[in-house]
Amino acid sequence: MISVREAKALICERCKPLIPRLIPLVEAGGFTLAEAHYAPIDQPPFDQSAMDGYAFAFSAWDGFSPLAVVGEVQAGTFYTGHPGPQEALRIFTGAALPSGMDTVVIQEKVSLSGDKINITDTQIKRGSNVRLRASQTRARDIALEAGCKLTPAAVAFLAGFGYDRVSVYPSPCIAIINTGKELTPPGQKLSPGTIFESNSYSLRAALQEWGVKPCAVEMVDDQETVIIEAIRRHLDKDIIILTGGVSVGDYDFVTSALESCGVTKVFHKVRQKPGKPLYFGYFQDTLVFGLPGNPASVLTCFYEYITEALSILTQRKCSQRMSLPLAADYIKKPGLTWFMKGQIQGDEVRILDDQESYKLNSFAQADCIIELDEEKEFFKKSDLVTIRKI
Amino acid sequence: MISVREAKALICERCKPLIPRLIPLVEAGGFTLAEAHYAPIDQPPFDQSAMDGYAFAFSAWDGFSPLAVVGEVQAGTFYTGHPGPQEALRIFTGAALPSGMDTVVIQEKVSLSGDKINITDTQIKRGSNVRLRASQTRARDIALEAGCKLTPAAVAFLAGFGYDRVSVYPSPCIAIINTGKELTPPGQKLSPGTIFESNSYSLRAALQEWGVKPCAVEMVDDQETVIIEAIRRHLDKDIIILTGGVSVGDYDFVTSALESCGVTKVFHKVRQKPGKPLYFGYFQDTLVFGLPGNPASVLTCFYEYITEALSILTQRKCSQRMSLPLAADYIKKPGLTWFMKGQIQGDEVRILDDQESYKLNSFAQADCIIELDEEKEFFKKSDLVTIRKI
Numbered sequence: 001m002i003s004v005r006e007a008k009a010l011i012c013e014r015c016k017p018l019i020p021r022l023i024p025l026v027e028a029g030g031f032t033l034a035e036a037h038y039a040p041i042d043q044p045p046f047d048q049s050a051m052d053g054y055a056f057a058f059s060a061w062d063g064f065s066p067l068a069v070v071g072e073v074q075a076g077t078f079y080t081g082h083p084g085p086q087e088a089l090r091i092f093t094g095a096a097l098p099s100g101m102d103t104v105v106i107q108e109k110v111s112l113s114g115d116k117i118n119i120t121d122t123q124i125k126r127g128s129n130v131r132l133r134a135s136q137t138r139a140r141d142i143a144l145e146a147g148c149k150l151t152p153a154a155v156a157f158l159a160g161f162g163y164d165r166v167s168v169y170p171s172p173c174i175a176i177i178n179t180g181k182e183l184t185p186p187g188q189k190l191s192p193g194t195i196f197e198s199n200s201y202s203l204r205a206a207l208q209e210w211g212v213k214p215c216a217v218e219m220v221d222d223q224e225t226v227i228i229e230a231i232r233r234h235l236d237k238d239i240i241i242l243t244g245g246v247s248v249g250d251y252d253f254v255t256s257a258l259e260s261c262g263v264t265k266v267f268h269k270v271r272q273k274p275g276k277p278l279y280f281g282y283f284q285d286t287l288v289f290g291l292p293g294n295p296a297s298v299l300t301c302f303y304e305y306i307t308e309a310l311s312i313l314t315q316r317k318c319s320q321r322m323s324l325p326l327a328a329d330y331i332k333k334p335g336l337t338w339f340m341k342g343q344i345q346g347d348e349v350r351i352l353d354d355q356e357s358y359k360l361n362s363f364a365q366a367d368c369i370i371e372l373d374e375e376k377e378f379f380k381k382s383d384l385v386t387i388r389k390i
Numbered sequence: 391m392i393s394v395r396e397a398k399a400l401i402c403e404r405c406k407p408l409i410p411r412l413i414p415l416v417e418a419g420g421f422t423l424a425e426a427h428y429a430p431i432d433q434p435p436f437d438q439s440a441m442d443g444y445a446f447a448f449s450a451w452d453g454f455s456p457l458a459v460v461g462e463v464q465a466g467t468f469y470t471g472h473p474g475p476q477e478a479l480r481i482f483t484g485a486a487l488p489s490g491m492d493t494v495v496i497q498e499k500v501s502l503s504g505d506k507i508n509i510t511d512t513q514i515k516r517g518s519n520v521r522l523r524a525s526q527t528r529a530r531d532i533a534l535e536a537g538c539k540l541t542p543a544a545v546a547f548l549a550g551f552g553y554d555r556v557s558v559y560p561s562p563c564i565a566i567i568n569t570g571k572e573l574t575p576p577g578q579k580l581s582p583g584t585i586f587e588s589n590s591y592s593l594r595a596a597l598q599e600w601g602v603k604p605c606a607v608e609m610v611d612d613q614e615t616v617i618i619e620a621i622r623r624h625l626d627k628d629i630i631i632l633t634g635g636v637s638v639g640d641y642d643f644v645t646s647a648l649e650s651c652g653v654t655k656v657f658h659k660v661r662q663k664p665g666k667p668l669y670f671g672y673f674q675d676t677l678v679f680g681l682p683g684n685p686a687s688v689l690t691c692f693y694e695y696i697t698e699a700l701s702i703l704t705q706r707k708c709s710q711r712m713s714l715p716l717a718a719d720y721i722k723k724p725g726l727t728w729f730m731k732g733q734i735q736g737d738e739v740r741i742l743d744d745q746e747s748y749k750l751n752s753f754a755q756a757d758c759i760i761e762l763d764e765e766k767e768f769f770k771k772s773d774l775v776t777i778r779k780i
Contacts, residue, residue, distance in 0.1 A: 025576065029595030044748065045580060052639040074612070074641055076571030078583035092639050094572050094683070096583040136749045144754060151780065152599070152692075153753035156592035156685050160585070160750060164577030181466030182484050186415065187554030190435060193468035193486040195550070202546035205419030209542070222464070249442040249482050251464055293484070295546050302542075341543075358434065359526045360550060363543035364534060390541065 001269045003374060004337045007278065008308055010266050014282055015312035018238065021170040025159060028150045030211050031168035032315040039143045039161050042134035047097040051106045051129045054117055058103040058126040060085030066116040073098060088117055097130060104129035137161075147315060169315045172238035175216040176203050177230050179245040179254060180293055183219055198360070199243040199291075199298045206302050210310055224253040224260075231261045235283050238313065241306065244293025247277045254290045255279055263288050271374055272337045274357035275301045294357035300339045303369055303390055323384045324349040330372070330379040337374045341366035342387060349387055366390065391659045393764060394727045397668065398698055400656050404672055405702035408628065411560040415549060418540045420601050421558035422705040429533045429551050432524035437487040441496045441519045444507055448493040448516040450475030456506040463488060478507060487520060494519035527551075537705060559705045562628035565606040566593050567620045569635040569644060570683055573609055588750070589633040589681075589688045596692050600700050614643040614650075621651045625673050628703065631696065634683030637667045644680045645669055653678050661764055662727045664747035665691045684747035690729045693759055693780055713774045714739040720762070720769040727764045731756035732777060739777055756780065 002010075020034030049055060056067050067088035073079040075094035082100060083089060091097070091104060106129055109121035121128075137143055143161055144154060150168065158166060176199075183197035184190050200217050207214060215237060220230045222245055234240050245254040246268075255268060263281045268290075270278045274297040279290030287309055291301045303319070311318045327348040332338050341352045341362040349370055352362040368387040372379060379385070392400075410424030439445060446457055457478035463469040465484035472490060473479060481487070481494060496519055499511035511518075527533055533551055538544060540558065548556060566589075573587035574580050590607050597604060605627060610620045612635060624630050635644040636658075645658060653671045658680075660668045664687040669680030677699055681691045693709070701708045717738040722728050731742045731752040739760055742752040758777040762769060769775070 025591060026594060029598045041580065045585060046583065048748075050748070052637070073583075074571060076573070076584055076612070078581075092641055093637065094570070094585070131746075131748055136744065136751055143751075148754070150595070151754065151756075152592045152595035153686075153689055153750055153756065153780075155595040156588040156689065157750040157754040159576045159588035159591040160685065162574075162576045162578075162580060162586045164575075180484070181464060183466070184552075185554075186549045186552045188552075190431065190552060191468075193436065193463075194466050195435060195484070196552045198546040198549035201415060201549040202542045204416060205540070205542035205545040208419045222466070247442070247483070251482055295550065296543075299543055299546065354526065356521075358438075358440070358521055360543055360547040361526055361533075364538070364541065364547040366541075366543065390543075 035167045039137045043137040048131040049091045053106040054088040055091040055101045056088040173215040174239045175234035222251045227257040246290040296357040325382040338372040340370040342370040397660045425557045429527045433527040438521040439481045443496040444478040445481040445491045446478040563605040564629045565624035612641045617647040636680040686747040715772040728762040730760040732760040
């Protein structure tokens with residue numbers, strides 16, 4: 001049996017970023033850029049009025065004479081004439097400054113007399129109210145570096161350069177295989193001795209928080225041949241997650257089925273509670289997680305181990321880990337790391353009741369997982385513990 | 391012109407939770423429960439072995455005699471026989487205890503001789519290694535209260551009771567209408583005087599963080615009749631978001647178009663930068679936001695105002711607001727609330743460069759919006775400011 005730290009290190013060792021893929025920008029929110037993206041154009045692409053007003057050539061103006069308004073330029077249009085030195089153009093926010101003009105006086109700071117304007121803005125100077133071409137980004141400069149998270153602003157930033165596809169680390173293709181003769185799908189009638197299957201539900205919802213929809217979800221009986229067939233169907237995926245059947249009972253066929261399928265075991269069993277029988281292996285580039293079937297074990301192992309793998313494959317950040325003081329004393333046995341369902345209350349963290357791995361009521365109320373160190377037995381109120389927000 | 395605080399209060403006054411809807415549990419991650427959900431069954435539904443071992447009737451056992459193993463019960467099966475007092479059954483984790491049996495000895499704590507076991511567990515007592523029926527939840531008790539967020543654990547918790555559909559506050563149906571003659575869709579060729587449309591991209595990505603896919607996204611010209619037609623098409627939606635055309639220029643038709651459509655104005659213009667021309671109104675239960683068209687204004691108004699509305703409609707939490715000390719001095723003009731693109735650095739927050747509303751480069755790097763109070767002019771390093779994580 002290995003420690004939690006060793007298990008995580010062994011998983012991270014096998015993980016590498018997925019091969020970048022070009023996806024539509026409109027679907028790219030939340031992904032991480034796999035390559036630096038350059039500006040193909042200046043941004044703004046032309047000198048632009050920042051306000052509604054009148055454009056003119058500052059250096060050709062004597063500073064007091066009225067200017068003749070000889071035309072108009074609306075945003076999205078392009079004025080092709082060549083106005084003279086004492087001439088101005090009506091211009092609107094976002095419109096391109098005509099050639100030769102460099103300054104805009106806002107409409108509130110002119111007085112109109114017929115077709116002429118008198119500029120009453122005493123502060124005006126060359127370039128006033130103009131957004132210069134390339135004042136945000138110059139063509140061929142880097143717009144966003146590789147590794148940048150595509151937030152809504154980053155997505156729009158790239159759209160502004162005309163990108164409609166971007167190179168990102170894609171979502172992994174994940175198969176979920178729930179094993180167990182006792183599992184009945186929710187919505188059906190429960191027959192004696194069976195329980196409702198819930199692990200595919202927690203895994204789907206947890207993957208959804210990573211923007212991942214599993215490629216396949218199967219429920220299979222505790223029969224070795226059936227499990228082998230299910231595993232074989234998914235050896236082309238990036239990740240296989242199995243639940244249940246990973247212990248050493250007479251009906252625990254997952255580890256032997258994985259062996260039959262040629263999956264190389266990296267570790268089986270971790271000094272932790274819940275989730276002691278956790279299995280990790282690989283087949284070529286496919287990562288295989290065998291999670292013990294109890295609902296709380298499944299979710300704990302997902303948050304503590306599978307998210308670490310997802311973080312490397314997709315180059316996204318895991319949920320935030322931090323240290324907080326415990327709200328009350330707690331005693332545990334030494335020898336295993338305990339992952340406890342917790343709730344942040346003000347500046348402290350409280351260990352919830354009902355921590356057994358078959359129960360989900362406390363997990364359903366939890367907003368964090370608290371990690372209690374393997375060797376430590378006595379935890380005092382205010383002792384700092386590591387938590388992972390969920 | 392009203393203050394930021396007044397604008398938010400006016401929006402919140404018009405918002406109410408959406409009518410609850412029954413949706414498949416498998417899609418319910420992230421939603422908020424609209425009704426309390428009761429346990430329709432005991433959980434666990436039967437007395438269950440917590441380990442692989444041997445089940446027997448503790449009170450019928452004399453404490454030292456070997457027990458005859460007369461059968462086996464695997465998880466998911468049901469033993470219908472009635473074993474006698476000196477008899478035991480092979481049992482596996484999760485299997486139902488046969489009638490009359492109440493205790494399990496784990497397989498590591500027995501010695502086998504033929505078909506009999508000797509129990510070597512000196513600590514064993516009545517109920518050892520058994521998960522009692524209803525020990526997590528009793529049938530008809532409340533499983534989850536109304537208002538509970540459907541985390542992965544909460545989803546699985548409800549699946550465990552057999553729920554396959556749940557009553558939640560649904561996602562709002564949102565139409566995005568981007569106005570502006572100057573807009574060219576990314577991926578196309580930019581003609582003179584035009585820019586790439588990016589606001590639908592930022593809004594789509596920002597809505598995606600709320601699990602919302604807009605029902606409609608349109609790009610329309612700066613023509614009043616065209617804008618009126620677009621608005622009319624979407625007056626049945628929960629929210630209409632317009633971008634651009636909301637100021638007072640000759641080509642700003644959004645407010646007059648909204649009036650023509652019978653939309654009641656609640657406010658137009660807020661003492662803030664960026665986003666001063668922000669408009670908010672309603673038509674029956676449809677909320678209408680008119681956002682100024684500059685990319686940074688659109689996103690700032692989304693985060694500061696539309697998320698407040700989404701939070702009420704869907705009963706989900708907005709992104710976290712908190713106070714952090716400024717990393718450096720800053721001077722602003724009084725009279726407007728300034729929303730600045732910021733970055734959290736350690737325990738401080740830094741105001742980024744390039745804050746102009748037409749620029750997105752700083753927003754693309756930002757992880758928070760910093761709110762600088764309307765009346766305050768001089769901000770010193772270490773002054774506490776309100777930030778909103780994005």
